[in-house]
Amino acid sequence: MKIYDFNGKKNISGQRIREARIKLHLSQKALAVRLKLEGVELERDSISRIEIGTRFVADYEIKILAKVLNTSVTWLLGIE
Numbered sequence: 001m002k003i004y005d006f007n008g009k010k011n012i013s014g015q016r017i018r019e020a021r022i023k024l025h026l027s028q029k030a031l032a033v034r035l036k037l038e039g040v041e042l043e044r045d046s047i048s049r050i051e052i053g054t055r056f057v058a059d060y061e062i063k064i065l066a067k068v069l070n071t072s073v074t075w076l077l078g079i080e
Contacts, residue, residue, distance in 0.1 A: 010056045014050050016077075017047075017069065018051040035064060039064070
């Protein structure tokens with residue numbers, strides 16, 4: 001399997017995920033708990049790696065992250 005990077009990162013949404021999380025005054029641990037309640041298992045260290053761009057983000061994770069962070073998928077992806 002070929003690993004792809006975009007401008008040296010494995011995702012384009014990490015910075016916006018971090019921005020939305022901080023805006024809601026959530027710690028990475030608190031975000032992990034909310035995601036688990038929605039059925040997505042992400043540990044705190046996985047969220048950290050997403051935010052710094054060293055972990056890929058699955059499409060279903062983006063969808064639930066947008067819901068939990070009270071934003072849109074398009075905003076997380078930098079489209080709007």
